[in-house]
Amino acid sequence: MRNISFDSIFEFARLCVHISRRNWTVYKKDLIANISPTVADPALVMISLGLGLGAFITNVEGKTYMEFLAPGLTVATALFTSFFESSYGFYVRMTFENVFKAMLTTPIGVSEVVAGELVWVGLKGAFMAIGVAIVLAVCGLMTNPWLIPLIGTVGFLVALPCGAMGLISTALVNNMNQFQSVYSFVIAPLYFLSGIFFPIDQMNQYVRIVAEFFPLIHGVRLAQAIFWERAIVDTYVASGSVLVIQSFIFCTLSFFLIRKKLVT
Amino acid sequence: MVEAKNLVKIFGKGASVFRALDDVNFQVRVGECFGLLGPNGAGKSTFIGMTYGSVKKTSGQVTVFGLDPQSESRSIKKRLGVVTQENALDESLTVLENMMLYSAFMGVPRDQRRRRIEDLLEYMNIAHKRDALIQTLSGGMKRRLVFVRALLGQPELLILDEPTTGLDPAVRHLLWGKVKELRSSGTTIILTTHYMHEAEVLCDRLAILNKGKIVAEGSPQKMISDHSPGYVGIFKSEDGAKVRSLVKETTTHVHEDSSGVYLRVPTLEKMTSLVADHSLNPAQIRPSNLEDVFLQLTGQELSVDA
Ligand SMILES: Nc1ncnc2c1ncn2[C@@H]1O[C@H](COP(=O)(O)OP(=O)(O)OP(=O)(O)O)[C@@H](O)[C@H]1O
Ligand SMILES: [Mg+2]
Numbered sequence: 001m002r003n004i005s006f007d008s009i010f011e012f013a014r015l016c017v018h019i020s021r022r023n024w025t026v027y028k029k030d031l032i033a034n035i036s037p038t039v040a041d042p043a044l045v046m047i048s049l050g051l052g053l054g055a056f057i058t059n060v061e062g063k064t065y066m067e068f069l070a071p072g073l074t075v076a077t078a079l080f081t082s083f084f085e086s087s088y089g090f091y092v093r094m095t096f097e098n099v100f101k102a103m104l105t106t107p108i109g110v111s112e113v114v115a116g117e118l119v120w121v122g123l124k125g126a127f128m129a130i131g132v133a134i135v136l137a138v139c140g141l142m143t144n145p146w147l148i149p150l151i152g153t154v155g156f157l158v159a160l161p162c163g164a165m166g167l168i169s170t171a172l173v174n175n176m177n178q179f180q181s182v183y184s185f186v187i188a189p190l191y192f193l194s195g196i197f198f199p200i201d202q203m204n205q206y207v208r209i210v211a212e213f214f215p216l217i218h219g220v221r222l223a224q225a226i227f228w229e230r231a232i233v234d235t236y237v238a239s240g241s242v243l244v245i246q247s248f249i250f251c252t253l254s255f256f257l258i259r260k261k262l263v264t
Numbered sequence: 265m266v267e268a269k270n271l272v273k274i275f276g277k278g279a280s281v282f283r284a285l286d287d288v289n290f291q292v293r294v295g296e297c298f299g300l301l302g303p304n305g306a307g308k309s310t311f312i313g314m315t316y317g318s319v320k321k322t323s324g325q326v327t328v329f330g331l332d333p334q335s336e337s338r339s340i341k342k343r344l345g346v347v348t349q350e351n352a353l354d355e356s357l358t359v360l361e362n363m364m365l366y367s368a369f370m371g372v373p374r375d376q377r378r379r380r381i382e383d384l385l386e387y388m389n390i391a392h393k394r395d396a397l398i399q400t401l402s403g404g405m406k407r408r409l410v411f412v413r414a415l416l417g418q419p420e421l422l423i424l425d426e427p428t429t430g431l432d433p434a435v436r437h438l439l440w441g442k443v444k445e446l447r448s449s450g451t452t453i454i455l456t457t458h459y460m461h462e463a464e465v466l467c468d469r470l471a472i473l474n475k476g477k478i479v480a481e482g483s484p485q486k487m488i489s490d491h492s493p494g495y496v497g498i499f500k501s502e503d504g505a506k507v508r509s510l511v512k513e514t515t516t517h518v519h520e521d522s523s524g525v526y527l528r529v530p531t532l533e534k535m536t537s538l539v540a541d542h543s544l545n546p547a548q549i550r551p552s553n554l555e556d557v558f559l560q561l562t563g564q565e566l567s568v569d570a
Contacts, residue, residue, distance in 0.1 A: 011338070018368045025365075026356040093354075102352035102413070104318050106369040107341045264275070264319050 012115070015108050019116025020123070023085075027124070038081050038128045039135065042073040046139075049197070061199055063228075070141040071223035072196030074132045074151050075158050078125035079216055082159035083187055085121050086166030087179050094170065100262055110259040118163050118251055125159020126152040129223075136227075143229050150226045157243040158219035164250035171257035195220045215250075218242045265421060265452050266292040266315060270324035273310055273476075284310040286476035287324070297443070297453040299467035301460070303562050306473040308456040309349050312425050315454075316341050328421070342371065345419030347427045351406045353398045359385070359409060360394045363416065370417035384412040389438065404435040411439065415446075422446060424455045428462060440465060460554040470554075474562045484554055492556040494530040497539065497546040501525060506542055519559060528552055 027034055046069065054065035061068065093099040100113055130152045137145040169182040193207055194200075194216035200208065211217045218239035225235035273285040284307045292298040300308050313319030315328050317337030326333060328340045354362050360381065367377040385391040388408040393401060401409065407427065414422060424443070428436045443466055447453055457463055463470055464484045471481040480487055499507050504525045519526050524547060529535050535549055 008338075015369065018365065021368075022354070022357070022365050025361060029356070097355050098348075098350045098352035099354050100352075101318070101350060102346075102348055102366075102410075103369065105316055105341060105344065105346035105348060105414075106366060106417070107338045107371065108369050109317075109337060263317070264313070 011107070012112060015112040016116040016119055019108070019112060020120040023117070023120040035128075035131070038077050039131060041080070042077060042132050042135075045069065045073060045076075066139075067141055068199075069196065070136045071227035072194075072220045073136070074129040075154060075194075075216060075219040075223050076191055076196055077128045077132045078155040078158040078219065079162045079187070079191065081128045082121035082125045082163035083166045085124065086117060086163040087169050087182065088176065090117060090167060091170045091173070091176060091179070094261065104262060110262050111255065113262070114167065114251075114255045114258050117167065118160055118254075121163030121166075122156045122160040125163070126155040129155025129158075142227050147226050147229070147232075150232070151223060153240075154219055154222045154226065157222075157240065157247065158215050160247045161215040161243065161250040164247070164254040167254035168250065168257055171254070171261050190214050190216045195224075213246075215243055215246050218246070265294045266298075266326075266328050266454065268311070268324070268326045271311075271314070271321060271326050272323045273307070273314065273319065274322045283476050285314075288473070288476070288478055290471050290478060290481060292452065292454055293469075294452055295447075295450055296468040297447050297455060297466050299463040299470040300454060300456045300473060301458075301463055301470055301558060302456075302473035304458075306562075307476045308473060309425055311473075312346070312423055312454070312456070315423065316344055316346065342417065343420045345414035345417055345422045347407075347410050347414045347422075347424045349425040349429075351410050353406060353409060353413075355398045357398065358394075359390070359396050359398070359401070362398065362409070363412060366413050367416045372416060380416060381412070384415055388412050388442070404431050407431055407435070408439070411442065419451065421452045421454070424453065424457075426456055426458065428457065428459065436462070460558055464554050472558060472561050479561045480557070487557050488552060488554060492528065492552045492560055494528055494552055495532050495535045496526055496528045496550055496552045496556055497535055497544075498523070498548045498550075499525045499527065499544060499546055503544050503546075506544060510538065510542065526556075528556060 046066065050066040050069050054069075057065040103113060104110070130148060133142065133148050133151040136142055137148060142148070165186070169179060169186075173179060173182070190211070193203065194211050194214070195203065196216075200217060200221070203211075208217075221239040222235050222243070224230070225232050225239075268288050268290055271285055271288040272283070275282045275284055288307075288311065300311065302308050310319055314321055314326050315333055317333040317340070320334060329343060331340050333340055354365065357365065363381040363385070364377060367381060372380055382391065382394075385394060388411055390405050390408050390412070393405060393409075398406065398409075407430075411427070414424075427443075428439055431439070440462070443453060443455070447466075453466075455463070455466060467484060469481070469483050470487060471478050472487075473479070480491060482490065501520075501524060504520065507525045507527050510527065527535075527538075529538065532549075538544065539546055539549075
C-alpha cells in the first residue's frame with residue numbers, strides 16, 4: 001500500500017484538480033449545447049405536467065402541482081447531468097479514445113482518475129441544480145430564494161453518488177448499447193419513483209423501500225425541505241447523512257470496479 | 265535501471281488462462297537503448313505496462329529505478345516517459361491543451377509549461393499545429409505529438425512501444441534522429457518494434473520475445489553471429505526446387521515467402537560456389553541480418569537445418 005503522508009494527499013488533490021479542469025475545458029467549449037438540455041428538460045416538465053396536468057390537480061400537500069414539482073426537478077437535473085457524463089462520456093474516453101491508458105503513464109493513478117471524475121460531476125450537478133433553482137425561483141416557485149445556495153449542496157450530494165453509479169455501469173457494461181438497459185431499469189425508475197411527481201408517502205411501500213437505497217429520494221426530500229422552508233436542519237441530518245453514506249459506498253465501489261478495467 | 269526476474273504474467277482464469285509472459289529475465293542498463301522484439305502477441309506491451317503498474321505481475325519480480333511498480337508507481341512515473349502503442353491523445357482538446365494538461369500531470373512548474381511545450385513542439389516539427397484539434401492531425405503528426413507528450417517530464421527512462429508503426433520513411437528517420445539524440449544525452453530507452461532495421465539502427469542490445477519467453481538476448485551483431493551467421497541468397501521461385509534440394513546436401517538454412525526462396529550459408533565463398541556449381545540465378549546476395557535471426561528464432565522460418 002502507498003504510504004499516506006501529507007505530501008501524497010496534496011499530490012492526490014493536485015492531480016484530481018487537473019482531471020476536473022480537463023473536463024471543464026472540454027465542457028466550456030460547447031457550453032450552450034451542454035447546458036441547454038439540463039435547462040430545457042425541467043422547463044418541458046414544468047409546461048407539460050405543471051401547466052397541463054396541473055390544471056386537474058389543484059392540491060398536493062396544500063400546494064399547486066407546479067409548486068410541488070419544482071424542488072424535485074433540481075434533483076433530477078443533478079441525476080441526469082452526472083449519470084450521462086460518467087457513463088457514456090467516460091466510456092467513450094476509456095474504450096474508444098484510450099485516454100486513460102496514456103494518463104496512467106503519468107503520475108496519475110486510478111484513484112485520481114476516479115476522484116477527479118467524481119469531483120467534476122459533483123460540481124457540475126451542484127451548478128446545474130442551482131441554475132434550475134434560479135429559474136424556478138424567478139417563476140415564484142421557491143418561498144425563499146436566499147436558500148438557493150443550499151440547493152447547490154443537494155445537487156452535489158446527489159450528483160456524486162449518481163456519477164458513481166454511472167462509473168459502475170461503465171465498468172459493468174460490455175458495450176455502449178447496454179447503457180440503455182441501465183437507463184430503462186435503473187435511472188428512469190429512479191426518476192419517476194423517487195417522489196418528484198407525487199408525494200413519497202403515497203407511493204407503494206415496497207417501491208419506496210427499494211428507492212430508499214438510492215440517492216434520488218433523499219435528494220428530493222432535502223430539496224423539498226429547502227424549497228418549502230420546512231424542517232431544513234432536520235432533513236439535512238436525516239437525508240443529508242444518508243446521501244453522504246451512499247456517496248461513500250457508491251464511490252468506493254466505482255473505484256474498485258474501474259480499477260479492474262484500467263489495471264489488468 | 266529496469267530489471268525483470270522470473271517474471272510471469274497470466275491473463276484470465278480457469279479454462280481460459282493465457283501466459284503472456286513466461287519466466288522472463290533481463291536487465292536494461294543505464295544509458296543504453298534496449299530493444300524488445302517479438303511477433304504480435306509476444307507480450308511486449310504487457311511487459312511495458314508492468315513497468316509503470318498498469319499491468320499487475322502474476323509472479324516474479326520487476327523493478328524500475330530499483331522501485332516496485334505496483335507499490336511505488338507514482339515515484340516511477342514521475343521519471344518516466346512513455347510513447348504508448350495507441351496514441352491515446354485526448355480528442356476533445358487541441359494540441360496545446362493536450363500538452364498543457366499532461367505537463368500539469370507531470371508536475372512541470374506552471375511558469376515553465378508553455379516554454380517547454382513550445383520547445384518540444386519545435387523539436388518535433390509540429391509547432392505550426394499548436395492550436396489544431398487532434399482529429400485534424402495526420403498519423404505522423406499524432407505520433408510526433410505523442411513523443412512530445414512523453415518528453416514533457418524530461419524523463420530519465422523513455423519507453424517507446426512501436427513508435428514508428430504506420431509512419432512514412434521521412435517521419436521515421438526524423439524520429440530515429442531524435443531517439444539517437446536523446447540516447448546520446450543520457451536518456452535510457454526501451455524500444456519495441458516490428459522493424460528489424462529500426463532495431464539494428466537504434467539499439468545497443470536486444471531481446472527477442474516469443475510467446476512470452478525470451479529466446480535470445482545481446483547486441484544486434486552478436487545475435488546475428490550467434491544465431492544466423494553468414495550470407496543469404498534470395499532466389500526467384502523458379503529456382504525453388506533446386507535450392508530446397510541443396511538443403512539436404514549442405515548445412516544451410518532455407519525459408520520461403522512470397523518474395524522468393526532464402527538460402528543461408530556460413531560464408532560468401534560457399535555461396536558463390538553453390539551458385540556457380542548449380543547454375544543458380546540469385547536475385548540478391550547479402551550478409552544475413554536481424555530479420556533472418558528473428559524469423560529463425562520465432563519459428564517463422566519454414567524449414568531449418570539440413
Ligand atoms: N487484458 C488482457 N486480457 C487477456 N489477454 C490479454 C490482455 N492483454 C493482453 N492479452 C494477451 O496477451 C498477449 C500479449 O499481448 P501484448 O499486447 O503484450 O503483445 P505485443 O507483444 O505487444 O503484441 P503487438 O506487437 O501486437 O503489440 C496477447 O495474446 C494478448 O491477447
Ligand atoms: Mg504491443
